[in-house]
Amino acid sequence: MATKKNNTLKLKFESARSYAPAPESRSAATINERYELFINGKFDKPQGKKYFDSINPATEEKLSSIAEAGAADVDRAVKAARNAYDTTWKKMPGKERGKYIFRIARMMQERARELAVVETLDGGKPIRESRDFDVPTAANHFFYYAGWADKLEYAFPAKKPQSLGVAGQIVPWNFPLLMAAWKIAPALATGNTVVLKPAENTSLTALRLAEIIQEADLPPGVVNIITGAGATGAALVNHPDVNKIAFTGSTEVGKIIARSIAGTNKKATLELGGKAANIIFDDAPLDQAVEGVVNGIFFNQGHVCCAGSRLYVQESVYKEVLRKLKDRLETLIVGDPMDKNTDIGAINSKEQLNNINKYLKIGQQEGAEMYQSSVPIPAKGFYCRPTIFTNVAQSSRISQEEIFGPVLTIQTFRTEDEVIEKANNSPYGLSAGVWTDKGSKIFNLTTKLRAGVVWANTYNQFDPASPFGGYKESGYGREGGLHGLAPYLNLS
Numbered sequence: 001m002a003t004k005k006n007n008t009l010k011l012k013f014e015s016a017r018s019y020a021p022a023p024e025s026r027s028a029a030t031i032n033e034r035y036e037l038f039i040n041g042k043f044d045k046p047q048g049k050k051y052f053d054s055i056n057p058a059t060e061e062k063l064s065s066i067a068e069a070g071a072a073d074v075d076r077a078v079k080a081a082r083n084a085y086d087t088t089w090k091k092m093p094g095k096e097r098g099k100y101i102f103r104i105a106r107m108m109q110e111r112a113r114e115l116a117v118v119e120t121l122d123g124g125k126p127i128r129e130s131r132d133f134d135v136p137t138a139a140n141h142f143f144y145y146a147g148w149a150d151k152l153e154y155a156f157p158a159k160k161p162q163s164l165g166v167a168g169q170i171v172p173w174n175f176p177l178l179m180a181a182w183k184i185a186p187a188l189a190t191g192n193t194v195v196l197k198p199a200e201n202t203s204l205t206a207l208r209l210a211e212i213i214q215e216a217d218l219p220p221g222v223v224n225i226i227t228g229a230g231a232t233g234a235a236l237v238n239h240p241d242v243n244k245i246a247f248t249g250s251t252e253v254g255k256i257i258a259r260s261i262a263g264t265n266k267k268a269t270l271e272l273g274g275k276a277a278n279i280i281f282d283d284a285p286l287d288q289a290v291e292g293v294v295n296g297i298f299f300n301q302g303h304v305c306c307a308g309s310r311l312y313v314q315e316s317v318y319k320e321v322l323r324k325l326k327d328r329l330e331t332l333i334v335g336d337p338m339d340k341n342t343d344i345g346a347i348n349s350k351e352q353l354n355n356i357n358k359y360l361k362i363g364q365q366e367g368a369e370m371y372q373s374s375v376p377i378p379a380k381g382f383y384c385r386p387t388i389f390t391n392v393a394q395s396s397r398i399s400q401e402e403i404f405g406p407v408l409t410i411q412t413f414r415t416e417d418e419v420i421e422k423a424n425n426s427p428y429g430l431s432a433g434v435w436t437d438k439g440s441k442i443f444n445l446t447t448k449l450r451a452g453v454v455w456a457n458t459y460n461q462f463d464p465a466s467p468f469g470g471y472k473e474s475g476y477g478r479e480g481g482l483h484g485l486a487p488y489l490n491l492s
């Protein structure tokens with residue numbers, strides 16, 4: 001009986017994996033051999049004449065050379081932003097600013113396919129995701145904030161909202177275009193000018209956005225995009241003429257930034273790491289919950305700050321959930337991110353893959369039991385099989401530290417109080433998920449979980465109108481929604 005069942009499952013897995021390839025065409029986007037810095041409305045060479053390579057993590061091939069901005073380039077960009085702020089942008093009525101932002105949103109939609117292809121080639125995420133999530137959500141952010149540009153006094157009644165000046169913005173590699181949109185759209189809507197630095201591994205879609213901004217005829221200097229590594233970001237943070245820092249990235253770098261701006265007048269929002277608890281109660285619809293867990297951690301290779309990386313299952317359904325989860329893991333397709341069938345694409349870089357592998361070793365040394373899907377993975381490129389750890393101690397490093405890969409820890413609980421305590425036992429507090437049939441449990445947990453976002457019977461849902469941000473070491477300030485306007489304004 002058991003053998004028959006196993007054979008049926010095996011057949012099911014094999015047929016799921018043997019879809020005919022459905023690759024997206026690379027021809028939707030041409031990638032230049034070299035990209036320059038976008039300063040004052042023009043693409044310009046870096047003064048230090050240095051360039052670095054951007055590679056495709058799925059194949060390890062070089063895609064392009066990207067300009068590295070030094071301190072002198074950062075200074076030029078900040079000066080351009082200041083000049084644009086003083087001479088044009090801060091004087092422009094909100095209604096006019098809004099028109100530019102709407103135009104950028106529409107142009108992103110027109111170039112959506114090209115943006116999705118570039119995002120996938122440069123960062124390794126499945127095309128399905130860049131096409132259906134990253135690019136449309138990025139365009140939606142511009143649409144949403146365009147609508148606020150002429151309504152700021154209604155957003156903050158009885159206040160006089162005033163722009164801050166120049167915003168220095170730094171984003172990570174996991175959602176390159178979307179994070180750029182989260183940063184630029186509210187800054188422009190509130191009348192600020194921008195210098196944005198993308199992550200060194202994933203600069204290409206931000207540079208595409210620079211092309212769109214140029215074509216949209218945004219006044220020169222209102223948005224400047226300067227590429228480079230950590231040192232470029234640090235030079236931007238430390239520039240004396242920047243009024244606000246908006247940073248998304250690791251808690252480690254967030255702390256460095258907080259220290260370096262302490263005692264200055266610079267305002268800051270920091271969106272940092274996470275280690276989200278996803279909680280399944282025994283009354284939850286288990287198939288949906290398992291699918292939600294898979295979406296929550298294996299989506300985007302686990303390169304998601306709000307990934308549901310700690311699963312808590314109520315003891316009475318633990319065995320059933322674990323079996324369903326293992327079955328589902330076998331059907332996930334890991335491989336070519338450009339293939340529309342792919343569920344899990346490439347890990348963003350070799351360093352990140354090494355980091356994930358380091359945690360797989362740590363987990364085993366700590367005594368947890370590791371289970372990896374047996375799915376095949378390509379020989380070239382950076383890939384990691386979806387992995388789960390059971391028999392995990394609450395104090396273990398794999399359950400306390402952010403791994404930022406397709407790795408899930410599983411623990412059990414008996415009561416609501418117990419799971420609240422376990423879920424809150426983390427230095428982070430960005431997001432959480434709850435799966436149950438009972439509204440009362442949802443309300444109880446959403447009030448007691450120390451997390452910026454709590455999803456109920458769903459996971460990883462985003463909307464430009466809804467604020468996002470963390471508690472504790474996950475940072476401070478909110479992005480998105482009405483809340484996302486305030487950090488770019490003086491509200492007196």
Ligand code: NAP
Binds near residue numbers: 173475
């Ligand atoms: P990271 O190393 O902190 O890098 C983030 C950005 O900061 C990159 O552009 C990076 O440049 C730059 N940077 C590095 N050192 C800097 C310094 N000393 N001063 C100023 N800028 C500096 O983070 P990551 O590894 O790229 O991204 C993963 C992290 O981001 C995870 O911890 C994740 O949880 C977090 N994240 C949080 C959210 C959220 O909304 N809370 C969203 C997405 C990601 P280079 O990359 O070029 O070195």
Ligand code: MG
Binds near residue numbers: 056
């Ligand atoms: Mg790349």
